[in-house]
Amino acid sequence: MSDMRPIEEVDPQLSGLIKKEVDRQRSQIHLIASENYISYSMMQASGSVLSNKYSEGYPERRYYEGCQVIDEIENLAIDRAKRLLSAEHANVQPHSGSQANMAAYMAVLEPGDTILGMSLDQGGHLTHGSPVNFSGNLFNFVAYGVDKETEQINIDEVRQLANQHRPKMIVAGYSAYSQFIDWSAFREIADEVGAVFLVDAAHIIGLIAGSAHPNPVPHADIVTATTHKALRGPRGGLILSKEKFAKAIDKAVFPFSQGGAINSQIAAKALCFGQASQAEFKTYSNQIVRNAKVLAGAMDDEGLRVISGGTENHMFLVDLRSIDTELTGKEASQFLDAHGVTLNRNSIPFDPRSPFITSGLRMGTPSVTSAGMMQEQMVLLGKLIVELLRKRIDPYSVNLYTEQVHELADAFPPYPAAFAGHV
Ligand SMILES: Cc1ncc(COP(=O)(O)O)c(C=O)c1O
DSSP: OOOOOOHHHHOHHHHHHHHHHHHHHHHSEEOOTTOOOOOHHHHHHHTSGGGGOOOOEETTEESSSOOHHHHHHHHHHHHHHHHHHTOSEEEOOOSSHHHHHHHHHHHHOOTTOEEEEEOGGGTOOGGGTOTTSHHHHHSEEEEEOBOTTTOSBOHHHHHHHHHHHOOSEEEEOOSSOOSOOOHHHHHHHHHHHTOEEEEEOTTTHHHHHTTSSOOOTTTOSEEEEESSSTTOOOSOEEEEEOGGGHHHHHHIIIIIIOOSOOHHHHHHHHHHHHHHTSHHHHHHHHHHHHHHHHHHHHHHHTTOEEGGGSOSSSEEEEEGGGTOTTOOHHHHHHHHHHTTEEOEEEOOTTOSSOTTTOSEEEEEOHHHHHTTOOHHHHHHHHHHHHHHHHTTTOHHHHHHHHHHHHHHHHHSOSSOTTOOSOO
């Protein structure tokens, strides 16, 4: 008989730490653009007995027996992902967004090939050519950036670099960029130079699923994504592609870069794709964008400059030098975390400070929207954040604003107070 005792009994130290994290998540306002709060049903799928099963391979093509139910679950996740995002092919096995990118690159490229992607200090991700990541080690990345004036992608520069370097792949889709991306212009450039067009939709896939952002799937050869950000699913990755890349993608995930699929996560992905196809998810993802626009607008009204003049998605960056030339992203993010608002420091375009210090902050609204906050709360939050930063050496003001931040957090708890943090 399996051990059916609860974690509180088996390991009070660990269960105490999980509860401590619930309390942290309840007591802070969370503006980290890549995070969200999962539902109880997501925890049920993710923590289920499906974790027990080995199922190397793909539905109906497994290296282990006993995969009949697992096949049904993976097929359900695949069908739902394809329908939700209008994709010809879906691979739901990548363990994370980074693994999805690794498999997608390896499916269509050889080590040493040239990839054109966004420079990391202007919005690209670690897996878009960082020298400390597999991507920068295995491939020859050439970087495009944003225009100094508009802080938006200069598509003419992308075209010029593509013609100059003749990359085998062009990557669009970022970790810190708040404007729409012209998918058809990227498609045209990729066709001009004979490159594969890959969109890394890790951040925006939830908005795309909820029709709050233009869908890159019809334009791109391959779209990689994560399921744990605005999509509100379990931690994990996803690859969508045109049918002609299906075989190569599947081989690059298993057996090339991964072993056994994590079936409990695949079940949770199926749940997530199902939920994201409901009408309420459209409302939710449109509210994420509305909240981001209002939060950015409120900060801008208070004198905190928003990079590229605003946002079209769930996130944006701010330039702290606009309210205090001495204030760094590191100091601001640590100060805000200590006073009830959790977010991250971020380089801004052409940042003179190092990526560890930075002149900017990045913030996003998936979590606060999941907690139920609307425009009214965003106006207040924007004001409180700017006031806290401006008056950070005035204890009276800091106390006053911190109290208001905690009142706001208490009014929109993501989980009930008694919740232990697991199913
Ligand atoms: C654009 C982009 N791609 C890929 C990833 C990697 O996802 P993961 O952290 O699941 O490896 C991220 C993560 O934030 C991202 O922002």
